[in-house]
Amino acid sequence: MKAKVFVALKRTVLDPQGQTIHGALKRMQYTGVSEVRQGKYFELTLQDDLDAGAARRQVERIASEVLTNPVIEEFTYRLEE
Amino acid sequence: MKAKVFVALKRTVLDPQGQTIHGALKRMQYTGVSEVRQGKYFELTLQDDLDAGAARRQVERIASEVLTNPVIEEFTYRLEE
Secondary structure, three states, rough: OEEEEEEEEEEEEEOOOHHHHHHHHHOOOOOOEEEEEEEEEEEEEEEEOOOOHHHHHHHHHHHHHOOOOOOEEEEEEEEEO | EEEEEEEEOOOOOOOOHHHHHHHHHHHHOOOEEEEEEEEEEEEEEEEEOOOOOHHHHHHHHHHHHHHHOOOEEEOOOOOOO
């Protein structure tokens, strides 16, 4: 089983890296984009003997305690076979 | 419309950052994880006057020309209302 964890800055936190990318896109004539925000993406391969409930608990703990800075970031995740 | 773009290292490319996180997880007694790979995640907010086809073309060009280093990385994306 795999877990895909997406970590992004909270909406209220300024994202200068995303703004820089957005500025570059505008200079390159990509006019259809009105905002860019950058985050991180983690793919965790889980051991096969974990059931879905245990996997969910473990991924939530890892995401909140290790992968995310809860002051400025938030995460979502998805389990896949 | 929003586009979520996920950029990850190709499978054949070593991911020392992911290995470091995996090592940290093992030391912290998270035993259910057998591999970690880290990537990037971009959320593009698209202008409302783009139809789905144009959005798809634009996002694919941005992802392949700006957000991804095609030598070592590959991307997937998803459009959301």
